[in-house]
Amino acid sequence: GxxxxxxxxxxxxxxxxxxxxxxxxxxxxxxxxxxxxxxxxxxxxxxxxxxxxxxxxxxxxxxxxxxRFQTASLAGRVALITGARMKIGYQAALMMLRAGARVIVTTRFPVDAALRYGAEDDYGDWKERLHIHGLDLRHTPSVELFASYVEHAHDRLDILINNAAQTVRRPPGFYAHLMDAENRPFDQLPASAQLLLARHAQFTQRLGGLGARQLPGAADMPVTWQAQGPGIGLRASAQLSQIPYPYDAPLVDAEVFPEGQLDMDLQQVDLRTTNSWRLCLGDIQTPEMLEVHLVNAVAPFVLCNRLIALMRRDNTGQKHIVNVTAMEGKFHRFKQAPRHPHTNMAKAALNMLTHTAAQDLAKDGIYMNAVDTGWVTDEDPAVLAQRKQDIHDFQPPLDIVDGAARVCDPFFDGILTGRHWCGKFLKDYQPIDW
Structure with missing residues (x-):
């Protein structure tokens, strides 16, 4: 089981x-x-x-x-999903690829994503339909540039999934093990990865002459938010993860991020004893609050705002925008815990975007909904999560496939039944109060 x-x-x-x-x-x-x-x-x-x-x-x-195993033909359709390097986004992208869609994936770590997809047993069945782009959603000008690129590079867009979310900020050391691959020159990557990243490489070359990973001495060149040239969040999405914040606690990376220790999602093990999921108002740093809003609310707004015109080009009556949300963003709750108010605020903002815009978009056959993925991950620090498991035998009731199935259900179920949810907050496949 x-x-x-x-x-x-x-x-x-x-x-x-x-x-x-x-x-x-x-x-x-x-x-x-x-x-x-x-x-x-x-x-x-x-x-x-x-x-x-x-x-x-x-x-x-x-x-x-x-x-979990529901599917419907997406042949001839184009889907865009953010944050699909691993976990729920990765599984959702695979579901759409296996249903026949052309899928555009964004992630801060495009090489790692390409290596993961390239290792799938059925990679050969859909490799020509997957395009992976590096994009740091914290850099709004880059999100604007990416939306413009999608609008000009593709003649249609049927599905937009705003899946990427920042729940807990991780310091640079958490991602350090990914940087060797991300800094590797494009022509030294495996052929499978080059195929999936080809369009991104062409795009970044047009933006800056050469992608950040291809510049001579790139490994020795510091990346900053004020870098010259457009689209730093596209050209150096992985490198931006290595910029520390002044308030980052002095950590011994070897102790809290032990080298070579990955979890079952091939993500760095994080042994910090606390994180922002446990913090209340008065303890949260302003830059983290801003980051959470840029990723969880501003970027989805920009993508929706810029790509609606592309989605309207061909009214099939079966187009969908899925805004991945969480129960923490609901107002209609009998009890609201005091922790992580900054993430709650961001999800509430995303919910209001859905609640406000959905009915108008439906006139053009575009159905926008907010989807809660369910309880898939224990966001508490690893030590506390393990203690709950040891003492109370606690584990989240769902896994990442359940989460992905919930994300894909609005369009899979809509295509199969001919009935499309619109302007709903969906939890466990059914609408609930906002």
């Missing part, structure tokens, strides 16, 4: 159990709990465990398991 999949050193999406196997699993000796649990989705009590999910009642678990 879902817990067994988490035990793997590197996450690999569990394959779907075939119909005969599903019947055996459903009708077999399903474990009965000695004391009832409350379903993560519907909150009802249950005692019979599903073969895959251990935090859902049998009926909700069946729906969620079916949705």
């Amino acid at each position: 879902i817990r067994k999949a988490r035990q793997a050193p590197v996450f690999k999406a569990p394959l779907q159990i075939s119909a005969p196997g599903l019947d055996e699993a459903a009708q077999g000796a399903a474990p009965e709990l000695q004391s009832p649990r409350n379903c993560y989705v519907c909150k009802a009590e249950f005692t019979r465990l599903h073969f895959f999910y251990d935090a859902m009642c049998p009926s909700c678990a069946e729906i969620n398991y079916r949705k």
